[in-house]
Structure formats: C-alpha cells, structure tokens
Amino acid sequence: MNKRVEKQLFIFSLLAGVIGVYLLYLVTSSEALWIDKAIASVFVTSNDSILTLFGYFTELGSKIGIGAVALLSLLVLWLTKKDYIAMATIALAVALGNEVNKLLKNWIGRERPDLEHLDEVASLSFPSGHAMVGIILYMLIAYFLVKYISSKKGKWIAAIACTLIILLLGLSRIILHVHYPTDVIGGYAFGFIWGFLWILIYEMVKEWLKKKA
Template sequence: MRKQIIRVLIEFKKILQEKLHQYNEQLPFMIAIFVALILVVGGINLFIDLTEILQSKTISRFDQTVTDFIISFRSPQLNKIFQFITDLGDVYGYLILTALCAIGFYLRFKIWRYVLEMLFVMIIAGLSNLALKQVINRARPDAAHLVAVETLSYPSGHAMGAIAFYGFLIYLFYNFKMNTWLKTGILLIFSFLILAIGISRVYLGVHYPSDIVGGFIAGFIWIIFCVILFQVMDIFRKRKRSRQELNE
C-alpha cells in the first residue's frame, strides 16, 4: 500500500507543480489526508443509510436464526470462556493490552509512536461508536443478558473496537520484520480474537448479529482511514528528514 501511496503522491506533486506557480511541498500530503477524510465520512454516511434496513423482516429473521443457533451452545463452562473473551474487547482489557504493547514496542523499537497511533485509533473509534449509537438508537435484544450493559445496541462497540484495536495490530505486525511463521501465528490470533469478541456479544445475549456486522463495517472504515493517514504522515516525515540531512 505504501508504494501505491508514494506513486500517487509523486504524480500528484508533478501535476501541482505544473499548475501552481507558488508550490508548497506539504500540499500533496495535506490534500491526500483531506481526501482520506472525505472517503471515511462518505463511508460512514453510507453506513448510516444502510442501517435503515435494520427494521426489515429479512434482518429480523437473520438476527433470530443466528442468535438461536449461537445461544443453543450455552453452558456454564462456555459462559466463563465467552465472558473472558468479551473482557478482552472491553475498556479495561484494552488498557492492559495497550500497556503491554507499549512496553513491547518500546523494548523493540525504542519509540512511542505506535502506541500514540494506537491510542488515537481507539479513542476516536470509541467516540464515533457512541455517536453512531445515539443516531441509530437501537435497543438491546430481549434475550437474557449474561453480562451487564448500559449503552444502546447498534453498532456493537465491542465489534467496532475489536476491528480498530486488533485490526491496527494486524497492520503493524504485518509490516514488522520478523520470522514468517511467528508473524503468521500472531496475525491469526488477532483475527481469531476479532471474530471471537463479536460472537461473544451474541452468545452473552447483549447484541443482535446485525449489531456485530455493523460494528465490523464501521471499524473497518475507520481503520482504513487511519492506515492511510499514518502512511501519508510517515512518508512526509521521512521526506522531511531526508531534506534536512541534505541541507546539513
């Protein structure tokens, strides 16, 4: 993705240099970020428009069928397992995991940038989720809840947070230079956690399956925007450092 972004920015830079008499080196990067922002806002608007089908009979049948299938496996042992999994997608779970990642990233890279990016992704995703819940205003399922919940239902904050947090970790680890088998194993674990956290919310009776799908979609839109944003910022930072070294 980075090579494609660099190629687009180079071509865009050439066009701007030809059209503008007073050219600003930062202009292509600012416009790229602005375009990425437009894309994510457009994606969210499309997401909100699609939520109108939540009241359809097709979605109701889908929710009921999937929910009945998942909760049919309920047992005291699975209850504990899924309660633990759902905790991995809760605020306190993310705080602990972020602290562990901060220590790991600092020991490995001696920088805090990845942790700051992770916090940015999670904080804005959380605020966006609360806003979307208020706009859509969907009540929780009537099924017995195995954990306490206070907010509205759609989209699932756990599903959106799982995509944002573990999805961002997938992006980071995919770009890290490390043993291929170890990297593959880590990426599979993160992917499994995203899916498991989503399923846990239906199993525990606090979300409809469509809530989970909506959370995954909203989280995916957000993480794509963040990846593009961080890629552009990284390219800009490296080019600026290179120019400074040449001037010295």
C-alpha cells in the same frame, strides 16, 4: 505500505462500507430482522462452561481489556521499536473510535435484545462497541506485528491470532445475549473502515517525515 496490501485493504474497506450502510438501512427500518434470528439461533447455549469461556473473550473488548491490551502494545512499541507514530496511531484510533461508536449508538438508538443479558451493559445496541473498538485495536496490532516480524510464518501466526480474537470477541456478544448479530457485523464494518483510515494516516505521516529528513 505494500501496494498490494493497500489495494486489498481498500477493497475490504469498500465492502465494509457497503455492508455498514446496508445494515444501517435495515436496523433503522425494521425492529426484527430475520438475519438476527437466523444467526442468533445457531449460537444459543445454556452450557455454563461455554458461557464462562466466552465471558473471558468478551473481556478482551471491555474498557478494561481494551485499555490493558492497548497499553501493553504501546509499551512493546516503545521498548522494542521506538515507533512513536505507531504508538500515537493506536492511542488516537482506539480513543476516537470509541467516541465515534458512542455517537453512532446514540444516533441510531437501537435497544438491546429483549433477552436475559449475561453481561453487564449500560448503552444502546448498534453498532457493538466491543466489536467496533475491538477490531480497531486488534487490526492495528496485527498490522504492526506483520510490519515488524521478519519471518513469513510469524506474520501469518500474528495475523491469524488477531483475527481469531476479533471473531471470538464479537461472537461472545451474541452468545451472552447483549447484542444482535447485526450489531456485531456493523461494529466490524465501521471498525474496519476506521482502522484502515488510521493505517493510511500512519503511512502518510511516516512518508512525510521521511521526505523531511
């Protein structure tokens, strides 16, 4: 990995850790947070077209959506690069990240927003699973796309596209009334850290195998 990129990811991970810990403190010490009310009020809408659109975005972070996109990414890596370490990284990061999310939800025990849920939900609220597992998957996809795309323009397009998917996915959970904004921000924070750890694991394994060859 490029040392500059590694340093940037490390700094962002430290920032994500600070945000995650701070949100844990807020969520476990207060029932109603001003930041949730302030952010959620900006995105309140009853427009059916907007709700339908964000319903599609939220599917990108559902179990079916994550599974389909993950399988597609594994297939592409297999057919084009034969990078089995990258395939294992994506599979393990997403699967184990989902389990970590469940543990955090059960440990924190935050209930969902007391609003009409516009998407089916069956678990607790903090951190958002869609946001956390979504950022893990699409962050790793962005990383490998940037790694393997040769053109600078292509790298930027891949990075921006994945970033937009992550942001719109998280925003959909607020618009559909199934998560507080802090649930989504917390999901991003913990997911980013988890994704960065798996990027480091990938790079260390690749370096180890190179030395053994």
